[in-house]
Amino acid sequence: MSGNTLGLWQGLMLGAVGLIVFVGGWELVVQLGMIDAFFLPPPSSVLARMLDLASGPDAVLWHDIRMSATRVLTGFALSALVGVPLGLLMGMSPAVRAALSPIVSIIRPLPALSWIPLSMLWLGIDEQQKYAIVFMGSFASVLVYTTDATLRVDQTLIAAARNLGASRLQVIRFVMLPGALPNILSGLKVVLAIAWTCVISAEMVGANSGLGFRIWTAKEWSDTGQVLVGMLSISITVLLLDILFRSLEHLLLPWQRGDGT
């Protein structure tokens, strides 16, 4: 271990210390009455509230997590299903790229929230409306990341494949696709996080389940404990999904194992 790196255990220890100081400090300022527990409930009561919501006959917390996760993953899968092939096409064909770029540039800056009015008019507050919000909020990003990944495939590799006798179709299959895959996957990882913000926003505005809904109703009832439970649940779920996505990457990119990047 040299210079500006730490060992695995040292890193984990310091992380744990940071977390304990943060949570302990929070608990302390509330217990000492420096902050009103109504505005900021202490960690101990957030944890109690969490256990309360996760257990019992209805166990609403699990239901909410399942609803939100299903919406995110469905919308995300849809936008990947459309965005990745279209992005590959845009990356490979200057004509397609020129034709679609203006449309993408118009759609991409729109926040997912701005699609809520139209989507509610068209689809009500059904599940389809949530999928649509996630799709509209993430689709253009998938497209841009994929196009970029395709354009960044090393031209020398394409030349080498052609030189070894590959047809255009074989170049796409054996060079463009595997060459673009790492950057497509890291793009999708970013988009997955975007998809979460989309669904939470959509649930706050019009839904009767999900973590966004749970947080918003808790606010109506001035239940700050439940608000924090909802927020914490988002963090944990996103973290778990990220770990899942990383192992998927590990599986799909065997040649990038063990280099630590």
Added chain:
Amino acid sequence: MSEAVTVRPVIAARHVTMTFTTRKGPLTVLEGFDLQVQPGEVVCIVGASGCGKSTFLNLVAGFLRPSGGEVLLEGRPISRVEPRCGMIFQSYALFPWMTVLENVAFGPRLKGASRRACRERARHWISMVGLDGFEHAYPEELSGGMQQRVALSRVLANDPEVLLCDEPFAALDAMTRQVLQQELLQVVADTGKTVLFITHSIDEALILSDRLVVMSARPGRVKAVYCNDLPRPRGMDVQITDRFLELKRGIWGLVQEEVVGSLRALQRR
């Protein structure tokens, strides 16, 4: 070569002109370039950077079409990317997502050879360049010299007529470069392949070539051709002979003339 035997050249460039359109207007890189390469010959092209030597290699590979004149492979104009001219790139150009074995088997696999035949053929060429035991490594795990050996065996597994080498050893350290030069010569001696080799190192050109072509500065044409009569193998003992140094001095003089000339032209602009 006796005059009675007429051998058809493998590669023939006739009055080749290559002009690129750039933002600043047309740029002529080659003009009236003539060269013939005979079967089994090792021809090295040296020249100042920007003289169009890589462009010529890309014409032979079929990556580019000449603006004027013609480039013939066994008497026929090259009209598409040409797998019979296997290219070895300076940057190795190995597929990072394939193992050594998969990289070398790539060419045969494209032709639809059976999986087993591809593997056997790949193994043969991998062992030919001394990389037994590394079949399942990924390129990233290998040193530069080893990667270039893989690239060489990948091209050889595809059984081309001609090896096109675009400064393949320029990125390697001096020791590794010497070893690979000898290995290339060995492979060429064993297989009888024709080699067109581009380099900016006069030493390298003198060690490898049967014939050595000096190019003029842009627009590139053939400035001089040397028949390299140095005895083989050209190890260190040959590299310090008077003949070697005499040839090197002569070629260096020609190259320097071109570099100085093109620098003056730049300053005048």
